[in-house]
Amino acid sequence: MLSLNNVTKKYGNFTALENINLEFSGGVYALLAPNGAGKTTLIKMLTTLISPTNGEILWNGDEIVRLDASYRDIIGYLPQDFGYYRNHSPREFLLYMSALKCIDRDKAKRKTDELIDLVGLSDVRDKKMKKFSGGMIQRVGIAQAMLNDPKILVLDEPTAGLDPKERVRFRNLISSLSKDRIVILSTHIVSDIETIARRVIMFKNHSLFANDTPTSICGML
Numbered sequence: 001m002l003s004l005n006n007v008t009k010k011y012g013n014f015t016a017l018e019n020i021n022l023e024f025s026g027g028v029y030a031l032l033a034p035n036g037a038g039k040t041t042l043i044k045m046l047t048t049l050i051s052p053t054n055g056e057i058l059w060n061g062d063e064i065v066r067l068d069a070s071y072r073d074i075i076g077y078l079p080q081d082f083g084y085y086r087n088h089s090p091r092e093f094l095l096y097m098s099a100l101k102c103i104d105r106d107k108a109k110r111k112t113d114e115l116i117d118l119v120g121l122s123d124v125r126d127k128k129m130k131k132f133s134g135g136m137i138q139r140v141g142i143a144q145a146m147l148n149d150p151k152i153l154v155l156d157e158p159t160a161g162l163d164p165k166e167r168v169r170f171r172n173l174i175s176s177l178s179k180d181r182i183v184i185l186s187t188h189i190v191s192d193i194e195t196i197a198r199r200v201i202m203f204k205n206h207s208l209f210a211n212d213t214p215t216s217i218c219g220m221l
């Protein structure tokens with residue numbers, strides 16, 4: 001289980017998030033927040049890029065900043081605006097990312113092929129990503145986030161810019177991945193929340209405003 005206990009993040013004198021308490025145990029958690037509400041700040045703390053000013057973030061009782069390298073094995077991350085390496089094929093890109101993650105070559109090959117099949121890109125595994133649609137690129141993004149079999153998958157606006165058909169397909173993929181792990185995603189898209197989220201988390205005035213089921217939240221929107 002992942003938990004935030006009284007987490008506050010300040011940038012200088014400015015408080016971006018104040019006294020946040022949250023628990024994540026499994027399934028899809030959607031962060032629904034307008035720009036400036038603090039979702040990037042939360043995602044950066046969860047991926048250990050920045051630390052809380054006060055409070056603690058715990059994975060099964062251990063502070064994530066102290067777990068360090070072993071925590072990075074637990075987390076998979078799909079950043080916003082993912083989609084570089086367009087001159088590479090999905091297979092080349094995933095092998096390169098595996099090398100960066102220090103996954104040994106044989107395992108990387110096996111894992112890469114397995115993930116390409118899982119995200120539905122088998123037919124284009126050796127094609128350059130140049131002509132890939134937004135949805136195909138996001139599926140490569142999910143595959144790279146899954147290379148280390150993470151227990152926590154953090155997806156920053158994963159469905160932004162996808163057409164409706166690809167969005168449905170992508171949501172089904174996310175939903176299937178959330179069966180054995182925690183998925184935390186940020187989104188502005190209400191249909192993402194209605195269809196796959198187990199909990200919806202909202203911030204207002206830099207504090208936690210809601211942490212509830214999609215049905216209760218959608219009544220409020």
Ligand code: ADP
Pocket residue numbers: 035036040041080
């Ligand atoms: P998003 O599109 O995810 O809301 P933003 O455009 O708000 O992201 O911010 C992009 C990056 O710039 C983030 O990493 C954020 O931490 C940083 N940032 C945002 N506002 C400021 C600021 N006032 N001063 C310094 N950095 C900032």
Ligand code: ADP
Pocket residue numbers: 011014016033034035036037038039040041042
């Ligand atoms: P969101 O991702 O929801 O748009 P952010 O977490 O990027 O929100 O930002 C929350 C607030 O904190 C914003 O007002 C932003 O300007 C401010 N902020 C973010 N990063 C920095 C930073 N590095 N320095 C100063 N202010 C920041």
